[in-house]
Amino acid sequence: MDKSIEKKYIPLAAYFEAATKDKITLTFSEIETIMGQPLPNASYLNVSWWKKTKPPLKHFTAWTTFGYSVTEIKLGYYVTFEKPTTDSTSSTPDQDSNDHPTYIIRSIELDDARDVIGLYQQLFAETDYMLYGQNENNVSVQSFRKLISKWKVENSGTMLIAIINGEIGGAIAIIGSTIPRKKHCISIKMGVLEKFTNYGIGTALMTEAENWARTRNITRLELSVMKSNQKAISLYQKFGFVIEGERKKSVKIGSNYMDEFYMAKVFD
Missing domain, CATH: 3.40.630.30 (Gcn5-related N-acetyltransferase (GNAT))
Structure with missing residues (x-):
């Protein structure tokens, strides 16, 4: 895990480190529950906050460190994170319900x-x-x-x-x-x-x-x-x-x- 990540995002990074699915959709409320504190106002107002991949802010390393990128955003509602999969048959919507929870x-x-x-x-x-x-x-x-x-x-x-x-x-x-x-x-x-x-x-x-x-x-x-x-x-x-x-x-x-x-x- 990137040791320079801001403290408030460490639990979110731990969540993505533990994740086993290639596609994860989390509501804003669920993300805040994982973190234990509110997201910044910018995350509710700007799509660019989620799409950011360059310093000085480094919140994005909470998911990019583990291969995830943001593919869909509905501000104030949910964010979808995905990472490339080497086997297109390894994860399907039907199989997800049988996976262990993250x-x-x-x-x-x-x-x-x-x-x-x-x-x-x-x-x-x-x-x-x-x-x-x-x-x-x-x-x-x-x-x-x-x-x-x-x-x-x-x-x-x-x-x-x-x-x-x-x-x-x-x-x-x-x-x-x-x-x-x-x-x-x-x-x-x-x-x-x-x-x-x-x-x-x-x-x-x-x-x-x-x-x-x-x-x-x-x-x-x-x-x-x-x-x-x-x-x-x-x-x-x-x-x-x-x-x-x-x-x-x-x-x-x-x-x-x-x-x-x-x-x-x-x-x-």
Whole structure:
């Protein structure tokens, strides 16, 4: 990746680096979701901004570095990126629906607050494995933005989000402490939308969470998981988490009680 690329376009470059399709159409909203911040006004007003291929501005290297060029633009709506293919039969519209989604993992930004709240509302609606049920957690965008700012200032936690095909489809919250005797320890909570399961998104989020922890001298990771969520338990065990205890009737859904496992991993 071009090291001189402007910082705000690095996530977009990572997206094109991970892409497997020769033709990608992204809406302006999807591009901004990938970046975690708004596009400049010039991108909404001038076709030439997208067609630019010469310095001093170098935003175009986010896609040209990986062989893509802009072939179609509808200002304010969408942009189509294409790169030459060596095999005309390698990608067709019918095959695209069967391809693995393109995704990147990046840290949350203030402009992600509303979309991440929307993600969690979807997660609460489609699974009973989250702490909250549908319409039970109504956090405001303003309060969530304050939490994101606090994470960035204190460096005691964060949220890593998975941008999948231009939308936020999964996230892992990393919650730490500023208490000196607990700074070495973090707890994690992860969720991925059902339509994006079985593509390795959970594994990618866990891997990046561990990387985040290791670079900050974290030595203990903790989480709780419902005993009936065998798929998640298997993933955590693959990463070396062990069951340290069982919490009987720790969650009540309607009239039913659910048990939880308390799991942890300690770095050497």
